[in-house]
């Protein structure tokens with residue numbers, strides 16, 4: 312384990328020991344990672360009320376797969392730890408706030424840095440907050456994140472999501488995302 316990792320991030324850091332592989336959930340602070348994860352876990356919309364200060368681990372089981380999701384907070388101080396978790400992951404979920412126009416260049420840069428050394432890691436991009444008025448549409452997000460430059464060998468998906476009304480059932484696009492992730496995990500394991 313790297314020596315300089317704070318205790319709040321020590322869960323499941325690659326140690327060389329055999330462990331079940333995980334699905335890593337990354338993206339800028341406030342993109343909606345925790346909200347999406349909790350909603351996927353319960354099948355009902357549950358918005359997060361606080362930023363993730365370290366790691367948020369969530370297990371989600373479907374008929375197809377047993378999945379262990381690991382969200383690392385997206386605040387600036389935590390981003391340098393993201394890459395430490397990459398070597399053991401099966402699938403990367405990258406969540407963006409579709410209405411955060413100003414930070415698309417940063418979201419793009421961080422995404423491309425993350426995948427640059429792994430040409431086959433499957434990536435699912437969730438274009439979240441599609442309910443907001445100023446949200447970019449999927450085509451604009453595809454361009455803003457330069458997804459055509461993600462490499463030909465990689466399985467890559469872009470899905471629009473929203474976590475709009477607390478308590479309601481999750482949208483069909485969220486259900487699709489959950490099924491897709493389960494399928495990718497069972498194919499990759």
Ligand SMILES: Nc1nc2c(ncn2[C@@H]2O[C@H](COP(=O)(O)OP(=O)(O)OP(=O)(O)O)[C@@H](O)[C@H]2O)c(=O)[nH]1
Pocket residue numbers: 338339340341342343344345346347358359360361362363364383384385386406439440441442443472473474475
């Ligand atoms: N309108 C709208 N708000 C959302 C949506 N998803 C999340 N939010 C809100 O956005 C804020 C941030 O959501 P989080 O789930 O905490 O974001 P996060 O990516 O986990 O952020 P960090 O843990 O700080 O990295 C919260 O106030 C949520 O209620 C969405 O789809 N639409």
Ligand SMILES: [Mg+2]
Pocket residue numbers: 344345346359361362363367382384385
């Ligand atoms: Mg969070």
